Amino acid sequence: MFKSVAPKKSLRFDVVGQVLTAIFGGQLKAGDRLIVTRLAADFGVSATPAREALLELTHFGVVELLPNKGAVVRPLGPQQVREIYALRSLLESEATRLACGRIPSQQLEELRQRTSQLLAGGAVPQWSTQAHRSDLELHDLIARNCGNERLTDEIERYSRLVRVAQSVLVDAQTLEKLAQAQHLKILNALLAGQADAAANCMAEHIQSACEVLVAALFPESEPVN
Numbered sequence: 001m002f003k004s005v006a007p008k009k010s011l012r013f014d015v016v017g018q019v020l021t022a023i024f025g026g027q028l029k030a031g032d033r034l035i036v037t038r039l040a041a042d043f044g045v046s047a048t049p050a051r052e053a054l055l056e057l058t059h060f061g062v063v064e065l066l067p068n069k070g071a072v073v074r075p076l077g078p079q080q081v082r083e084i085y086a087l088r089s090l091l092e093s094e095a096t097r098l099a100c101g102r103i104p105s106q107q108l109e110e111l112r113q114r115t116s117q118l119l120a121g122g123a124v125p126q127w128s129t130q131a132h133r134s135d136l137e138l139h140d141l142i143a144r145n146c147g148n149e150r151l152t153d154e155i156e157r158y159s160r161l162v163r164v165a166q167s168v169l170v171d172a173q174t175l176e177k178l179a180q181a182q183h184l185k186i187l188n189a190l191l192a193g194q195a196d197a198a199a200n201c202m203a204e205h206i207q208s209a210c211e212v213l214v215a216a217l218f219p220e221s222e223p224v225n
Contacts, residue, residue: 013160015043015053020164023062023073024217030075034063060084060161078214078221081165085210088158089203092139095146095155096186096202100195102145111138112187119180131176138183142202165213175212179205 019039022028034057040050054071057063061084064074074080111134118131143155166175182205189198211223 011045011049012052015049016056017164021168024165024168028073030073032073034071078218081214089206091155093199093203095151096142097195097199098146099142100190100198108191115180115183135179
């Protein structure tokens, strides 16, 4: 089920990523046990990063620790996905508000120009790759410039979670086309120094991404307006 993980500093993050991929991809189902020694053997790592990965997954709420049973995969439905995104929205909206006025205008303007080119749909080589890179850059730029290291760390953790889910289940180009217009609104507000407007645009952006993911994961679920 799993690929061997290459040894490096972020071993636990690699294990977390592959377990999340298995959960969102359906290879691991609700109630399945996650045993430290078995995970360590599957990934070719020691018990320590495997144990740390389980704690990280517990923090996300996709795994729970049960008496006499250990770590098991929790049920995953529309409500759980929306709760994860609600937390991400709170974190990133506040980061956007705090980052307004802190990010160098030149960086924002360069990113806005690239975003506008992507939206224009012209001859942009490797459009999906460029759009994905632009997406990562915007969210990272905001997180790194919010002035709160704890907030930055939490954003990184939740971003890792949702990006794994998106990569497994959602057509990247469809999602990125939707995102670029929203990114442009965020960038315009940041360049204008409108902190509240930028934060609101970020919240709307994350909410729409959430519903795209929920629709892909649970086609029968009712959308939230």
